[in-house]
Amino acid sequence: MKGAEARDRASAVILAGGKSSRMGRPKALLPFDGEPLIRHLVRTLAPLFAEVVVVGGAGAEFVELMSLLRSLSSQPNELNEPNELNQPNKPYQPNQPNELNKPNELNQPNKPNLTLVRDEIAYQGPVGGIYYGLREAKGEFVFLTSCDAPFLNLALISHLISQISDYDVVVPYWQERFQPLHAVYRRSVAPLLGEQLERGELRPIFLYEKVRTRRVSEDEIRRFDPEGLSFLNMNTPEDYEAALKRWQRLAEEQRGRGGPHPSALAPMPPGGECTVELFSVARLLAKTSKIDLALPREATLADVLAALSDRLPVLVGPIIATDRKSLTSGNACNINGRTFVRDPKAPVQPGDSIFIISADAGG
Amino acid sequence: MHGFHGRLLTIDLSAETYEWRALEESRLRAFLGGIGLGTSLLYDFAPAGVEPFSPANPLILTSAPLVGTGLTTTAKYAVVTKSPLTGFIADSLSSSFFALELKRIGADAVVITGRSSHPTYLFIRDKQVEFRRADHLWGKSPKETESSLRSELGDTGVRVAAIGRAGENRVRFATISNEGRHAGRGGVGAVMGSKNLKAIAARGNAAATVADPQGVEAIAEAMRARSLGTMTAKYREIGTVANLAVFNRLGTLPTRNFQQSTFDDAEELTGESLVENNFSRRYGCASCTIRCEHLFKSLAGEEQRLEYETLFALGPLCGIQDSTTVLEAARLCDLYGLDTISTGGTIAWGMECAAKGLLPEASGIGLNFGNADAVMKIIPAIAQRSGLGELLAEGSKRAAARIGGETGDWAMHVKGLELPGYEPRSLKTMALGLAVSPRGACHNRSGAYEVDFSGEVDRLKTDGRRGMLVAASEDFSAVLDSLIVCKFLRKCFTDFYAEAGDLISKVTGWSYSADELKRAGERIHTLKKLFNVREGWKSNDDWLPPRLLKEALPTGVAEGVGLSESELREMLQSYYRARGWDESGYVPKAKLSELGISM
Numbered sequence: 001m002k003g004a005e006a007r008d009r010a011s012a013v014i015l016a017g018g019k020s021s022r023m024g025r026p027k028a029l030l031p032f033d034g035e036p037l038i039r040h041l042v043r044t045l046a047p048l049f050a051e052v053v054v055v056g057g058a059g060a061e062f063v064e065l066m067s068l069l070r071s072l073s074s075q076p077n078e079l080n081e082p083n084e085l086n087q088p089n090k091p092y093q094p095n096q097p098n099e100l101n102k103p104n105e106l107n108q109p110n111k112p113n114l115t116l117v118r119d120e121i122a123y124q125g126p127v128g129g130i131y132y133g134l135r136e137a138k139g140e141f142v143f144l145t146s147c148d149a150p151f152l153n154l155a156l157i158s159h160l161i162s163q164i165s166d167y168d169v170v171v172p173y174w175q176e177r178f179q180p181l182h183a184v185y186r187r188s189v190a191p192l193l194g195e196q197l198e199r200g201e202l203r204p205i206f207l208y209e210k211v212r213t214r215r216v217s218e219d220e221i222r223r224f225d226p227e228g229l230s231f232l233n234m235n236t237p238e239d240y241e242a243a244l245k246r247w248q249r250l251a252e253e254q255r256g257r258g259g260p261h262p263s264a265l266a267p268m269p270p271g272g273e274c275t276v277e278l279f280s281v282a283r284l285l286a287k288t289s290k291i292d293l294a295l296p297r298e299a300t301l302a303d304v305l306a307a308l309s310d311r312l313p314v315l316v317g318p319i320i321a322t323d324r325k326s327l328t329s330g331n332a333c334n335i336n337g338r339t340f341v342r343d344p345k346a347p348v349q350p351g352d353s354i355f356i357i358s359a360d361a362g363g
Numbered sequence: 364m365h366g367f368h369g370r371l372l373t374i375d376l377s378a379e380t381y382e383w384r385a386l387e388e389s390r391l392r393a394f395l396g397g398i399g400l401g402t403s404l405l406y407d408f409a410p411a412g413v414e415p416f417s418p419a420n421p422l423i424l425t426s427a428p429l430v431g432t433g434l435t436t437t438a439k440y441a442v443v444t445k446s447p448l449t450g451f452i453a454d455s456l457s458s459s460f461f462a463l464e465l466k467r468i469g470a471d472a473v474v475i476t477g478r479s480s481h482p483t484y485l486f487i488r489d490k491q492v493e494f495r496r497a498d499h500l501w502g503k504s505p506k507e508t509e510s511s512l513r514s515e516l517g518d519t520g521v522r523v524a525a526i527g528r529a530g531e532n533r534v535r536f537a538t539i540s541n542e543g544r545h546a547g548r549g550g551v552g553a554v555m556g557s558k559n560l561k562a563i564a565a566r567g568n569a570a571a572t573v574a575d576p577q578g579v580e581a582i583a584e585a586m587r588a589r590s591l592g593t594m595t596a597k598y599r600e601i602g603t604v605a606n607l608a609v610f611n612r613l614g615t616l617p618t619r620n621f622q623q624s625t626f627d628d629a630e631e632l633t634g635e636s637l638v639e640n641n642f643s644r645r646y647g648c649a650s651c652t653i654r655c656e657h658l659f660k661s662l663a664g665e666e667q668r669l670e671y672e673t674l675f676a677l678g679p680l681c682g683i684q685d686s687t688t689v690l691e692a693a694r695l696c697d698l699y700g701l702d703t704i705s706t707g708g709t710i711a712w713g714m715e716c717a718a719k720g721l722l723p724e725a726s727g728i729g730l731n732f733g734n735a736d737a738v739m740k741i742i743p744a745i746a747q748r749s750g751l752g753e754l755l756a757e758g759s760k761r762a763a764a765r766i767g768g769e770t771g772d773w774a775m776h777v778k779g780l781e782l783p784g785y786e787p788r789s790l791k792t793m794a795l796g797l798a799v800s801p802r803g804a805c806h807n808r809s810g811a812y813e814v815d816f817s818g819e820v821d822r823l824k825t826d827g828r829r830g831m832l833v834a835a836s837e838d839f840s841a842v843l844d845s846l847i848v849c850k851f852l853r854k855c856f857t858d859f860y861a862e863a864g865d866l867i868s869k870v871t872g873w874s875y876s877a878d879e880l881k882r883a884g885e886r887i888h889t890l891k892k893l894f895n896v897r898e899g900w901k902s903n904d905d906w907l908p909p910r911l912l913k914e915a916l917p918t919g920v921a922e923g924v925g926l927s928e929s930e931l932r933e934m935l936q937s938y939y940r941a942r943g944w945d946e947s948g949y950v951p952k953a954k955l956s957e958l959g960i961s962m
């Protein structure tokens with residue numbers, strides 16, 4: 001799936017209704033890089049998603065969330081909000097007064113359509129939040145995250161989304177644990193979650209056992225997010241302090257490289273996507289001629305081959321060497337029809353087409 | 364002597380006589396077998412300036428030192444003569460059981476001259492040569508001829524190489540065929556036909572000895588293992604037809620007579636689709652572990668072997684997009700014994716002339732790009748030399764000369780031989796390789812395209828290193844074609860000259876170093892050139908068709924890429940320099956003595 005296609009077919013859901021008891025104040029509203037954390041997250045996700053659904057809690061912060069988010073919506077007047085407390089998750093489109101339609105700093109094309117829904121049965125664990133988020137989202141798939149994880153990595157997220165075509169759930173497995181609150185779900189699993197809720201099965205893993213679940217390995221994650229910052233969440237004031245410092249450091253590093261301040265981008269700016277076109281034996285084995293892959297930052301041929309190995313394990317051995325970074329001796333690679341490359345360190349740019357072909361052109 | 368018999372069989376069809384002669388060891392060591400030995404014999408046996416269809420033009424079949432050693436892919440023989448298409452050397456290879464039997468007759472080469480007064484076939488058995496009447500075989504396909512002869516001679520061990528109707532009718536690009544394989548390019552079948560020779564049947568039991576049988580077997584064993592690795596997977600899994608899809612994507616698939624290098628309607632013709640939709644079975648030459656031949660089923664359910672060159676030439680080159688037509692056209696070419704590349708190339712030329720209103724007879728049969736019916740009609744007409752087929756049977760160069768005007772600009776040949784399926788404008792090293800190849804536009808006697816596909820150079824641009832790279836590829840091929848080893852095994856060697864030198868030493872008992880082998884490659888190639896010079900080669904024969912130098916590619920990743928005359932000239936100069944030839948492309952005397960060639 002190409003970026004533009006994903007943007008139309010995928011929604012993002014941010015769970016902002018969790019308990020903030022140890023933090024002492026609502027996490028979604030914590031200042032982060034000069035703005036409330038929830039805004040920071042929406043802005044970060046905006047380049048990837050045409051729609052962002054925020055699942056808020058039942059508490060007083062819901063109203064505050066709503067006014068905060070209004071300026072981020074592409075249709076501020078139509079920011080969805082619940083009308084009656086006893087009708088959770090039934091958003092309506094109120095005629096908002098015009099003063100809410102303020103210009104804001106985000107570029108129009110990246111302004112997502114925002115929906116705010118209330119998780120009425122709050123604090124019952126992640127399954128409820130996931131369920132309400134999925135029910136509300138319009139996209140065919142949903143990337144779901146929680147509002148206390150500030151270090152979103154668009155490259156990793158793109159990669160997770162790119163994996164969904166043959167699965168119902170794509171979930172990272174980091175440090176021996178599933179990361180259900182940083183995962184991609186096919187919207188069609190929502191009814192199953194509803195049933196789970198009714199049965200009181202509050203662990204997402206019950207779902208993973210029932211549907212086609214792609215477990216994304218640590219090695220695979222590290223290609224995009226070497227330290228797993230994506231899974232770092234803040235539960236205590238100390239966590240928060242540490243995260244702020246870390247953010248500062250990233251910003252400085254970024255400036256050192258001449259790059260933009262990270263607040264303008266994700267902490268790990270995305271490498272974008274490339275298309276791999278398969279020919280000859282590779283095409284026969286893969287039973288497909290084309291595949292889109294998310295690229296990490298400053299990607300190389302080795303990254304492409306590693307990502308390709310994840311997607312099409314059948315190629316490892318006959319086409320891709322078992323190191324998953326290089327091609328076997330009978331195969332060659334051409335970028336954009338222009339350059340033949342063999343060196344795994346050869347750079348690959350977003351938008352590149354990578355042809356995997358036979359090394360022998362004899363006929 | 365090991366590896367060779369040290370004997371030559373000369374046959375005079377006019378007098379119906381034959382003679383066994385000694386072959387000097389020095390000649391065998393200098394030229395090995397196959398193409399090298401054939402070239403050396405051609406130089407000596409062809410009278411200077413001989414007409415290709417004259418009885419005096421020798422038709423030479425050679426065996427090679429590796430034939431019968433059990434080394435994978437080596438059951439091959441060469442056919443060398445003066446080409447009726449180019450007027451220069453024609454050196455073609457074919458393979459399989461006929462090659463094994465040819466070696467067992469006890470000669471390293473057979474030189475056939477003269478002309479029978481009536482259709483004849485030769486039966487070579489146990490040192491005897493019989494001249495037999497072939498009236499009953501005349502008009503038969505090579506395949507029918509093979510089976511007729513094997514039953515007629517009452518010996519299923521007999522192997523046969525034969526011509527079809529195209530050879531009988533001296534179609535200038537007729538092949539010699541055995542077991543469904545062809546000595547395909549340059550019109551060797553037409554020369555055979557001009558001698559009224561329908562077929563050669565061989566049966567023998569004279570095995571050549573090997574100096575170090577264990578050493579040879581050890582190498583053969585290792586090569587068998589290597590031949591089954593990922594390096595040859597393309598050939599095993601799909602066959603050469605795998606080239607089509609990727610060539611199309613790389614903008615190097617000649618389409619509609621080289622007007623384009625991409626074909627929009629290629630999907631059905633890709634090797635990947637053919638394997639998925641039409642695959643019937645895999646087959647291979649005798650003694651081969653790779654077994655690259657793929658037989659495909661047409662809609663009619665008939666099995667047909669298909670190679671990339673046939674596929675490109677009868678498909679995109681003629682604007683044909685359906686596999687049924689291509690398979691059927693390939694079947695017809697096999698039936699009549701026609702070189703599919705020159706057949707497709709000449710038909711495509713006819714189609715372009717017709718499209719531009721310059722070939723009125725063509726409109727009668729609707730010879731337009733993409734018209735499958737017309738292709739089906741014109742192939743038999745070419746083989747019979749009937750109607751428009753009479754003109755096209757001459758090949759694109761002569762046909763264009765007859766029609767005149769700008770039609771010569773669209774005759775896509777070098778020295779008279781039609782171009783293979785590698786677009787020169789987007790494969791610049793190949794462009795040079797095609798221009799200088801002694802047998803005309805050829806993808807086999809050098810593999811210059813390998814350089815373009817390697818990333819060693821920018822395939823879309825020219826530079827001063829191409830001469831050296833083309834020369835190296837030619838010398839390498841000359842050795843491969845003289846040992847003979849199939850080119851699809853070439854990448855399975857890690858250090859080719861050292862390994863092949865070791866192998867030839869173990870087979871022959873000579874101590875043959877890598878350097879000596881390299882020099883042999885250069886010597887063989889140089890002698891081809893010397894033959895051509897003797898037969899009238901001029902500097903402007905090393906050149907490409909005008910279209911390639913005038914028109915940029917209009918589509919695909921190589922859109923806008925062309926090749927200018929000055930770029931080609933510079934590459935030619937770099938080639939002549941790399942070869943140590945003079946700047947007009949002639950071989951100086953000093954080079955001859957350096958290579959030990961005495962004229």
Ligand code: SF4
Pocket residue numbers: 436437458598646647648651652653654655656849850851852
């Ligand atoms: S690789 Fe193919 S062409 Fe070569 S010897 Fe084997 S079957 Fe024949």
